[in-house]
Amino acid sequence: MRRWAIFATLLCATLVRADAVPIGYVKNVTGNASVVTAGLSQKAEVGSPVHVGSVLRTGPGASLGVTFKDETVMSFGPNTELTVDQYLYEPSQGKLRMNSKLAKGSMNYVSGVIAKLQPDAVSVATPTGVIGVRGTQFLLKVEE
Amino acid sequence: MRKTVSVLLFLAGITLLAGCGSKSYVVLLENPDGSTGAVVVKGAKGEQVIDQARQGAAVDGSAKPAAVAEADIQRDFSSAMAARPLLPERFLLYFESGGAQLTAESNALLPKVIENAAKRPAVDVSIIGHTDTQGRADQNEALALKRAQAIAELIKKKGLKVHALSVESHGERNLLIKTADETSEPRNRRVEISLR
Numbered sequence: 001m002r003r004w005a006i007f008a009t010l011l012c013a014t015l016v017r018a019d020a021v022p023i024g025y026v027k028n029v030t031g032n033a034s035v036v037t038a039g040l041s042q043k044a045e046v047g048s049p050v051h052v053g054s055v056l057r058t059g060p061g062a063s064l065g066v067t068f069k070d071e072t073v074m075s076f077g078p079n080t081e082l083t084v085d086q087y088l089y090e091p092s093q094g095k096l097r098m099n100s101k102l103a104k105g106s107m108n109y110v111s112g113v114i115a116k117l118q119p120d121a122v123s124v125a126t127p128t129g130v131i132g133v134r135g136t137q138f139l140l141k142v143e144e
Numbered sequence: 145m146r147k148t149v150s151v152l153l154f155l156a157g158i159t160l161l162a163g164c165g166s167k168s169y170v171v172l173l174e175n176p177d178g179s180t181g182a183v184v185v186k187g188a189k190g191e192q193v194i195d196q197a198r199q200g201a202a203v204d205g206s207a208k209p210a211a212v213a214e215a216d217i218q219r220d221f222s223s224a225m226a227a228r229p230l231l232p233e234r235f236l237l238y239f240e241s242g243g244a245q246l247t248a249e250s251n252a253l254l255p256k257v258i259e260n261a262a263k264r265p266a267v268d269v270s271i272i273g274h275t276d277t278q279g280r281a282d283q284n285e286a287l288a289l290k291r292a293q294a295i296a297e298l299i300k301k302k303g304l305k306v307h308a309l310s311v312e313s314h315g316e317r318n319l320l321i322k323t324a325d326e327t328s329e330p331r332n333r334r335v336e337i338s339l340r
Binding site: 021022025026027028030046047063064065066067068069071073075076077078080091092093106107108110111112126127128129130131132133134135136137138139140141142143 | 170173176180186188203204205217222225227228264265266308314315340
């Protein structure tokens, strides 16, 4: 009986995860790019959803553009890997946070409403340092 | 003599930055609206603030910000910059007091909203209702939702096609113009439409 309860709980957790509201969508792709969510890798296409925890990857010669719910706009050059670690966008509750990680590659970042309302809550980590985003557009390159 | 030294330092700076062209670095750009913000770089080797457009610094925080050559920006970022999606667009619609009736001016904006949404790939749209602080908070929560839903119905009827749509209420919790409680403020009685 207890085992069933655990199973049901796990099942619900999985369903919630799959049904969770996307935090952004792919707006353009050239070449080979993918969105990995909850361990499942899918070819990136215009309209592909991005969730908290999603990993965005581009291959050689590829590029990818994503727009988030708070109007943050990110685009990536070839051989890039970015993970969206945390994303909270509930302005009326004061819950605002956006932390991502660029493991390698190149990106163009235009910050959105979260950075405007709570500038210290937005960052991009890299293997050698962290970028604090104070409401702005910037370029970031990470060489492995 | 002093001039020679500063020229040499300047050249050394360019060389250093050219050297960091092959490593990890960040470059501040102008914002799309023409203003310039800032980024703070925190690495194992120090902390730097970049607040001048077209200046950059190594991500490890080891060196002060310095100008980045356009040729380096093009070499490292032309592909990422070319892939930048259309920037999001926001519309504010205003209401007559107490109900879900749009002002005449706001009503006239709706065709533009639909037209611009249609130009965007996989457009996702948020419709967020707000009230002023007149009346009870829970009633305002419901009123703001009613406003947002009314707008959603109206523009769908007028032909809005979306990839994703969210309809939300912020009630009286997210004022555009800060006021005391129980204040009638037309600019707070609004629905925000975000096209992305």
